Amino acid sequence: MAKRYTGPHSPQARPDDRRPLPRPRDLRHPLESRTRWITLMGIPFLLSAFWQGPLGLAAHLAAFGGLALGMALTREGLRAEAAYDARPVARRPAWPRKLFGGILTGVALGVGSWVPGAELGAAVIGVAGGVLHWLAFGPDPMRDKGMEGIDSVQQDRAHRIIAEGEAHLKAMQDAILRTGDRRLEARVAMFAATARDLFQRIEQDPGDIAATRRYMGVYLQGARDATVKFAGLYAQTRDPRARQDYETLLGDLESQFAARTRKLVEGDRADLDIEISVLRDRLAREGVRPPAPAEPSEPAELERPMTLDDLLIPREPTRR
Numbered sequence: 001m002a003k004r005y006t007g008p009h010s011p012q013a014r015p016d017d018r019r020p021l022p023r024p025r026d027l028r029h030p031l032e033s034r035t036r037w038i039t040l041m042g043i044p045f046l047l048s049a050f051w052q053g054p055l056g057l058a059a060h061l062a063a064f065g066g067l068a069l070g071m072a073l074t075r076e077g078l079r080a081e082a083a084y085d086a087r088p089v090a091r092r093p094a095w096p097r098k099l100f101g102g103i104l105t106g107v108a109l110g111v112g113s114w115v116p117g118a119e120l121g122a123a124v125i126g127v128a129g130g131v132l133h134w135l136a137f138g139p140d141p142m143r144d145k146g147m148e149g150i151d152s153v154q155q156d157r158a159h160r161i162i163a164e165g166e167a168h169l170k171a172m173q174d175a176i177l178r179t180g181d182r183r184l185e186a187r188v189a190m191f192a193a194t195a196r197d198l199f200q201r202i203e204q205d206p207g208d209i210a211a212t213r214r215y216m217g218v219y220l221q222g223a224r225d226a227t228v229k230f231a232g233l234y235a236q237t238r239d240p241r242a243r244q245d246y247e248t249l250l251g252d253l254e255s256q257f258a259a260r261t262r263k264l265v266e267g268d269r270a271d272l273d274i275e276i277s278v279l280r281d282r283l284a285r286e287g288v289r290p291p292a293p294a295e296p297s298e299p300a301e302l303e304r305p306m307t308l309d310d311l312l313i314p315r316e317p318t319r320r
Helices: 032-041 043-051 054-086 097-112 119-137 152-179 182-204 206-237 240-285 308-312
Strands: none
Touching: 032 043, 032 054, 043 054, 054 097, 054 119, 097 119, 152 182, 152 206, 182 206, 182 240, 206 240
């Protein structure tokens, strides 16, 4: 089906086309492409294996397999690190993927370079490969970030609920593609961005999960079901009334999610004001006062440059 693409500078652009579209979160690590290049560089192990004896065949095949598996683990570790860096509150990865990927890479290089009588050289190559892997990709995140004062049970619960919400948003974005309408796709993307703002707020403070459980589960699930039904109907009938009703539904949901996010932020600000007020009262009861600000001293009088008249005619000193 042919689609007409319009943008903010098109002659017949609609008002919705002029609104800035949300930028998707890019969780790709900048070093992720290196793992594919290193895997391709291990192809000589695979090709040369068939010109070796039985022991050499097994060693070269094991070297290529270990190198490919090590790069796969490293790639997963880089993705986990990108997700860790993108969140203000995050736990360290469950197990260090890049560390095990580096160990596998070093072992694979050592096995691939082994020949009878050159075990020491193969070991040196393996150790060098592991060290170069660590220098190229860095270590894994080994500590939690922003988890001080947060209950781990609530954090795990929040992660599960957020994962369910992300699945609902992904299903909505996949379903709306059936309509072939860029404006509707952008509209769903804008709603998803607003919902993810609430997700990020819950990640920072999992204690608010009870107040947002309906938004994270019931409302998003209903929006997903409505999107699936609307996409199937609109792809067949192109009913403008159904489209208007669906866009109105998205607008109502978006305003509700944004209002809930603002309410959570305002609640945290009120809690902060209360904490500051209580601390000030306690300092006042204990007789602790902040030092009074020093009065600004008068600026020193600038000396007038001496002229010949000052030498010939003495001046009287100024009285203060």
